[in-house]
Amino acid sequence: MRKPCCDKRGNNKGAWSTEEDQKLIDYIQTHGEGCWRSIPEAAGLHRCGKSCRLRWINYLRPDIKRGNFGQDEEDLIIKLHALLGNRWSLIAGRLPGRTDNEVKNYWNSHLKKKLINMGIDPNNHRLNQILPRLQAEPAAPVIATSTTTGSKNNVAASKPNNLSDGDSDRVSDTATCLEDDYESLVTQQAATSGSSSIDIDLNIAAPASPGHRTTFENKQQNCKWGKTSQVERGPSSLPTLLLFR
DNA sequence: AAGGAGCCCAACCGCCAGCTC
DNA sequence: CGAGCTGGCGGTTGGGCTCCT
Numbered sequence: 001m002r003k004p005c006c007d008k009r010g011n012n013k014g015a016w017s018t019e020e021d022q023k024l025i026d027y028i029q030t031h032g033e034g035c036w037r038s039i040p041e042a043a044g045l046h047r048c049g050k051s052c053r054l055r056w057i058n059y060l061r062p063d064i065k066r067g068n069f070g071q072d073e074e075d076l077i078i079k080l081h082a083l084l085g086n087r088w089s090l091i092a093g094r095l096p097g098r099t100d101n102e103v104k105n106y107w108n109s110h111l112k113k114k115l116i117n118m119g120i121d122p123n124n125h126r127l128n129q130i131l132p133r134l135q136a137e138p139a140a141p142v143i144a145t146s147t148t149t150g151s152k153n154n155v156a157a158s159k160p161n162n163l164s165d166g167d168s169d170r171v172s173d174t175a176t177c178l179e180d181d182y183e184s185l186v187t188q189q190a191a192t193s194g195s196s197s198i199d200i201d202l203n204i205a206a207p208a209s210p211g212h213r214t215t216f217e218n219k220q221q222n223c224k225w226g227k228t229s230q231v232e233r234g235p236s237s238l239p240t241l242l243l244f245r
Numbered sequence: 246a247a248g249g250a251g252c253c254c255a256a257c258c259g260c261c262a263g264c265t266c
Numbered sequence: 267c268g269a270g271c272t273g274g275c276g277g278t279t280g281g282g283c284t285c286c287t
Contacts, residue, residue, distance in 0.1 A: 014256075
């Protein structure tokens with residue numbers, strides 16, 4: 001039977017104090033990241049290694065970009081989520097200075113709602129209903145989500161669209177922006193690959209941390225849902241990005 | 246002004262896959 | 267070759283903050 005990683009009695013839990021933060025920063029700046037399991041003891045912290053790693057990666061790392069997400073970052077997250085689903089570490093790998101936790105939180109608290117307000121199912125990025133400027137577009141059938149979370153998160157389809165006047169303007173702008181961005185992206189891809197299919201190269205060019213790359217490559221080799229160049233085809237080869245057509 | 250509701254986000258938990266012995 | 271260890275990931279939780287009534 002496997003032992004839990006944090007079974008040590010007396011370990012602190014919950015929010016980190018500034019003293020703890022400083023100890024961790026000092027230790028890592030002196031010795032590097034190394035073996036997380038041994039770091040707490042070596043740094044004089046009453047935390048499990050996992051907790052130290054998380055604190056460092058999500059909060060203390062010097063290259064972390066804090067503050068609001070820019071419009072370009074937002075768009076990129078939406079596009080990548082459409083392609084990758086809830087693979088936050090991969091999405092975060094495309095956003096320099098952003099962590100998977102941050103991207104995940106931002107998605108859950110902001111972007112999900114934004115898409116819902118736009119009449120788009122955040123799980124499969126398909127339109128749930130017709131917006132004024134997209135009326136020529138027939139409502140797409142909602143297909144099974146391609147994410148690994150299954151149907152338990154599929155609340156979007158049942159949510160009403162209660163846009164205020166101000167919201168609909170904003171939404172319209174955002175939709176336009178996304179469409180334009182995506183068209184250029186697809187055009188670019190088609191030009192380089194000779195194909196019109198959505199096939200963005202998802203190899204991480206500059207991983208946020210050394211561990212990122214290793215893991216990503218491993219996942220790419222072993223992942224259950226596809227290979228490196230085959231981006232999220234899902235159970236069928238239906239396009240999943242109706243919004244961006 | 247007070248209290249309840251809702252939101253945000255840091256942190257935890259459990260699982261998985263790769264590595265090592 | 268298999269068991270155990272470790273790092274990493276995604277989902278979930280809960281405390282604190284803000285907004286609303």
